[in-house]
Structure formats: structure tokens, C-alpha cells
């Protein structure tokens with residue numbers, strides 16, 4: 001079976017983890033600091049702050065920007081639930097705008113329609129590693145004096161107009177979850193050029209301590225630290241990342257070339273100024289007689305892993321439609337009735353997409369099987 005996820009870890013990572021064990025410095029320390037330095041160089045940011053995962057990165061970023069209960073943050077419903085949950089952790093209100101039907105990213109025009117007096121930020125997600133139209137979103141954020149928080153949890157190695165995703169807005173958040181282009185197992189990071197934000201995040205991630213450490217706490221903070229063990233895997237993966245990104249891109253280009261003329265089938269479109277990071281490749285069926293679940297079944301029958309990812313838009317999740325029944329902040333904040341939210345493009349893409357393996361463990365031979373199988377599936381009447 002060609003797996004949908006297959007982290008490329010081995011001897012190098014084993015050695016690096018063993019070296020941390022030998023050093024007995026298991027907690028977040030020098031190895032994490034080295035990772036931060038090298039990751040800043042990789043993305044072209046002044047500061048990287050590692051965290052326990054991408055969700056905590058988003059949570060801390062939103063809190064550090066001063067977004068408060070009742071503030072509105074415009075985001076996409078076609079993403080992992082953590083994107084909008086992080087807004088809720090701070091008592092703020094996720095407002096969902098629809099996606100572009102071809103790039104699957106926030107449609108800037110739809111974002112503008114959702115701006116109110118309560119809007120404080122836009123939280124775009126570079127979905128599957130495909131950069132959003134950051135020029136349009138940045139212009140909107142500047143015109144309306146809003147923060148731009150990039151959810152770059154899926155977009156390591158993705159660029160818009162020459163800048164790495166996560167470094168274009170006010171703050172960028174990354175995940176190093178096991179499946180990602182750059183995995184720690186569990187881990188995350190915030191990147192920012194703003195020194196004051198950096199200091200606030202360092203304090204928030206470590207129980208409200210100042211850089212002096214110790215048992216003096218200046219604000220209510222969290223434990224959002226990672227460990228040297230995780231960072232050691234990250235450092236090794238960072239060395240391999242350029243090669244792994246090259247393989248992902250090679251595989252994605254094979255799909256684009258071999259399947260361009262296939263009727264009823266489409267791949268995610270990329271903006272002309274963008275370079276996709278190819279975390280995930282998704283196909284889309286535009287045929288009523290060939291639903292995505294059928295395509296997935298046929299792919300699996302040929303030994304090709306596939307699945308649907310965000311088939312339920314975030315606002316349709318029970319956690320959102322029943323939010324007032326159990327959510328603490330709902331006593332103080334009036335949330336929209338999410339059952340009335342409608343983003344037709346997110347709903348349609350949610351139904352019609354399916355994952356195609358292109359990760360760094362997928363060979364050219366595997367790609368030949370994948371493309372010929374997809375042709376067979378879509379050419380069969």
C-alpha cells in the first residue's frame with residue numbers, strides 16, 4: 001500500500017535522539033535553541049519560538065496580539081479544526097468566510113464582506129501547503145487595521161512572491177506534527193520579526209515567567225514548551241527538508257502533467273505568485289456519477305492510500321453548532337448561530353476532494369501507478 005503519510009525518519013534521527021538522552025538534557029534547551037536559529041534562517045524570519053504543537057502556537061500568537069473575548073477573527077472553514085479553535089481558546093469569535101473554488105484558500109472578497117466593527121484579525125490558512133493570495137489579504141488587513149495571523153501549519157517550504165509563508169503577516173504559526181513536511185512527532189513554532197511579540201510569547205509559553213526563569217510569574221501563562229528530544233528530530237528533518245520538498249514537488253508536477261486533460265478531474269490551483277509546499281495533493285471529482293468516496297475506494301483497491309480530509313466545514317462540527325451548550329465563554333460572548341453559516345464552496349470541495357500520496361516516500365514508479373489508476377478511474381464511463 002502506498003501510504004498517505006510516511007515520515008522519512010531513520011538512523012540520523014535515532015542518533016540525534018540518543019545524543020540528547022546521553023546529554024541528560026531532555027527538557028527544552030540548547031537543541032531547541034539551535035533548531036530555532038536554523039528554522040529562522042530557513043524561513044527568513046528574525047525570531048522563531050518553538051512550542052509544544054501548532055495549536056499552542058496559534059493560541060499563543062492570538063493571545064500575544066491582544067485579541068480579547070468578543071473580538072472577531074475571520075478565517076476559513078476548510079481547514080483542520082485547530083485553526084478556529086485557537087480563536088475560541090481566547091474567547092474570540094471565529095467568523096467563517098468562504099474559500100476560492102480552485103485554490104481552496106480564503107477568498108479575499110468574501111473576507112472583506114465579513115468585516116465588522118468587532119473584527120480584529122484575519123487568520124488565513126495555506127491549505128495543503130498552497131499559499132493564500134497574501135497580497136490581497138495584506139491589503140485588506142492594512143486598509144482595515146487588522147492583524148494578519150498566518151496559519152502556516154501545513155506550509156513549510158511554501159512561498160508567496162518570494163517570501164516564505166508565515167513571514168508575510170504579523171505572525172506565522174507552524175506545526176511539526178508527525179505527518180507534516182517537517183515533523184518533530186509533536187511540535188510547533190511561531191515566527192515573528194516583532195521583538196515585543198517575541199517577549200510576550202516567551203513569557204506566555206512558560207507559565208508567565210520572565211527570561212530570568214525561576215519561580216517568579218508576571219502573568220498567567222501556559223506550558224507550551226517542547227523538548228530537546230523533539231527538537232533533535234526536527235533538526236535532522238530540517239537538514240533533509242530541501243530534498244524532501246524537491247521530491248514532493250517532482251511528484252506533484254507528475255500529477256499536473258499526466259492528469260491535466262482528464263475530464264471531470266481537477267487539482268488544486270496555485271496562484272501565479274505562489275510556490276506550493278505540497279504537504280498534501282488533493283484531487284477533485286467534478287462528476288456527479290463518480291463521488292470522491294468511490295474514487296477513494298477504487299484507489300485503495302489498487303494499493304494507493306487515499307482519504308477525505310476536511311469533509312465537514314468547521315462551522316458544521318457539533319462543537320460549533322452546539323457551542324452555547326457547553327462552552328465557558330458563551331456565558332459572556334454572543335457567538336453566531338453557526339448552523340446558519342453557509343460557505344458553499346467549502347461544502348462542495350469538502351464533498352468532492354480526495355488525497356493523493358506525493359510525500360517524500362513516494363517513488364516515480366509509485367507515481368506512474370497513481371496516474372495510470374486515476375486515468376483508468378476517470379476515463380471509465
Ligand SMILES: Cc1ncc(COP(=O)(O)O)c(C=O)c1O
Pocket residue numbers: 053054055056079080082083125151153154174175176177187188
Ligand atoms: C491548518 C492547521 N492548523 C493547525 C494545526 C494544529 O497543529 P498541531 O496538530 O501541531 O497542534 C494543524 C495540524 O495538524 C493544521 O493542519
